[in-house]
Amino acid sequence: MIKTINGERTERTVLPERLKEHLGERIRIHGSIYKIRKMRGFAFVLLRTARQVVQCIYSEERAEFSLEELQEESCVRLTAEVVSEERSRTGYELHLIQAAILSKPEEASPIVINNKLVDTSLENLLNYRPVTLRNEKERAVFKIQEGIACGIRKFLAENRFTEIHTPKIVYSGAEGGANIFRINYFGKEAYLTQSPQFYKQMMVGVFERVFEIAPVFRAEMHDTSRHLNEYTSVDFEMGYIESFEELMQTETGMLREVMCYLNEYYAPELELLSVKLPEVREIPAVRFSEAKELIAKEYHREIKDYEDFEPEEEKLLCELIQKKTGSEFVFVTHYPSEKRPFYAMESPENRKETESFDLLFRGLEITTGGQRIHTYREQVEKMKRRGMNAALFESYLMAHKYGLPPHGGLGLGLERFTGRLLGQENVRRATLFPRDTGRLEP
Numbered sequence: 001m002i003k004t005i006n007g008e009r010t011e012r013t014v015l016p017e018r019l020k021e022h023l024g025e026r027i028r029i030h031g032s033i034y035k036i037r038k039m040r041g042f043a044f045v046l047l048r049t050a051r052q053v054v055q056c057i058y059s060e061e062r063a064e065f066s067l068e069e070l071q072e073e074s075c076v077r078l079t080a081e082v083v084s085e086e087r088s089r090t091g092y093e094l095h096l097i098q099a100a101i102l103s104k105p106e107e108a109s110p111i112v113i114n115n116k117l118v119d120t121s122l123e124n125l126l127n128y129r130p131v132t133l134r135n136e137k138e139r140a141v142f143k144i145q146e147g148i149a150c151g152i153r154k155f156l157a158e159n160r161f162t163e164i165h166t167p168k169i170v171y172s173g174a175e176g177g178a179n180i181f182r183i184n185y186f187g188k189e190a191y192l193t194q195s196p197q198f199y200k201q202m203m204v205g206v207f208e209r210v211f212e213i214a215p216v217f218r219a220e221m222h223d224t225s226r227h228l229n230e231y232t233s234v235d236f237e238m239g240y241i242e243s244f245e246e247l248m249q250t251e252t253g254m255l256r257e258v259m260c261y262l263n264e265y266y267a268p269e270l271e272l273l274s275v276k277l278p279e280v281r282e283i284p285a286v287r288f289s290e291a292k293e294l295i296a297k298e299y300h301r302e303i304k305d306y307e308d309f310e311p312e313e314e315k316l317l318c319e320l321i322q323k324k325t326g327s328e329f330v331f332v333t334h335y336p337s338e339k340r341p342f343y344a345m346e347s348p349e350n351r352k353e354t355e356s357f358d359l360l361f362r363g364l365e366i367t368t369g370g371q372r373i374h375t376y377r378e379q380v381e382k383m384k385r386r387g388m389n390a391a392l393f394e395s396y397l398m399a400h401k402y403g404l405p406p407h408g409g410l411g412l413g414l415e416r417f418t419g420r421l422l423g424q425e426n427v428r429r430a431t432l433f434p435r436d437t438g439r440l441e442p
């Protein structure tokens with residue numbers, strides 16, 4: 001390989017996605033040996049490349065090396081001829097000529113990773129993540145997750161949002177509750193951020209519309225199928241809104257774009273995982289109090305908690321809305337003030353409710369959002385009513401004190417959304433290296 005002065009690489013190695021353009025040619029390609037299947041007189045050798053598994057044929061007549069030199073999970077650079085083959089998934093296959101072995105594994109993988117599915121417990125799947133993720137279907141989950149994030153970025157950039165990067169070590173929690181990680185910051189108490197809430201609001205005063213896709217931390221004490229201790233939060237915040245419904249409209253547009261983006265650029269992974277993407281048309285909206293009553297009436301359930309949903313109620317509501325409207329998404333609006341953080345704007349017509357919403361998708365909350373209080377006086381008063389010491393939040397309240405437009409935003413859990421989209425029950429399956437109460441490795 002020769003590197004030219006302007007940094008372009010000149011080499012004969014062909015990218016796997018361009019193999020089709022080289023039918024009949026002798027090429028070089030690199031990857032890992034995924035699977036060797038010996039047949040009578042020849043062998044199928046599957047080469048795992050960055051995105052696809054390429055079918056190769058080893059035959060003694062053609063190859064200038066012995067099949068014994070190849071080992072599963074060896075990294076290799078192969079020389080081969082690209083031959084048209086209808087029976088192969090890609091429409092071609094590689095006839096092997098030479099193989100340079102770049103590395104060999106010390107041991108065989110403790111878990112079989114080269115079958116269609118990794119047939120093991122969730123525990124093992126996560127314990128051996130660096131290898132189990134090499135399975136074609138396992139890694140496709142995270143390719144799709146990449147596609148979701150790219151679709152979101154594309155939509156937000158096109159709608160004049162500025163991408164920002166806010167600190168993860170913070171002086172205070174934004175979301176309330178006990179689920180905050182404390183850290184020792186040079187002798188001072190500090191925290192890992194629960195959300196970029198304060199900073200995205202401050203940045204509305206700077207850029208008007210901002211977004212961030214970044215990790216946040218929640219010291220959840222219980223192990224559930226939907227809680228992680230570290231997750232990726234997709235946050236946006238927009239200024240000069242006239243009502244919180246604008247936020248819901250923006251999220252609807254964003255989800256529509258994500259589906260288009262996945263369809264356009266991630267078809268191989270969608271097919272591999274047999275994913276049926278939901279149609280995003282108008283998303284129905286129902287007030288929280290009405291939703292509670294609706295579920296109680298339709299399913300003959302007693303309302304135990306008037307302030308929040310039980311997980312089962314989220315499932316039932318989604319089922320009901322889908323039956324009535326065909327939508328797999330539903331916005332629930334006007335959550336009780338009691339349950340929303342101090343920055344939530346109360347509804348002018350009923351101060352016990354907030355100008356806020358959640359988005360539920362296939363039985364699970366994936367987003368929380370709403371309009372915020374934007375005046376200093378109102379925000380400080382609400383903090384006082386809640387028994388908070390506003391003086392401790394002066395650096396946040398500086399934004400309000402020196403003028404902020406009416407604004408609001410939302411936070412979407414990337415892993416929850418990915419998991420629901422792919423029909424997974426446990427959010428850990430949509431997390432590369434999950435952190436939960438019992439897991440700090442790998």
Ligand code: AMO
Pocket residue numbers: 175194195197218220226227228229231233235365366367368369370409410411412413414415416427
């Ligand atoms: P909230 O705390 O509701 O709101 O979080 C927003 C979204 O983040 C996801 N989520 C989680 N995902 C995995 N594990 C967890 N432990 C976890 N906790 C939350 C959910 C949830 O809907 N600042 C507000 C957002 C805003 O108003 O802009 C916030 O963080 O999908």
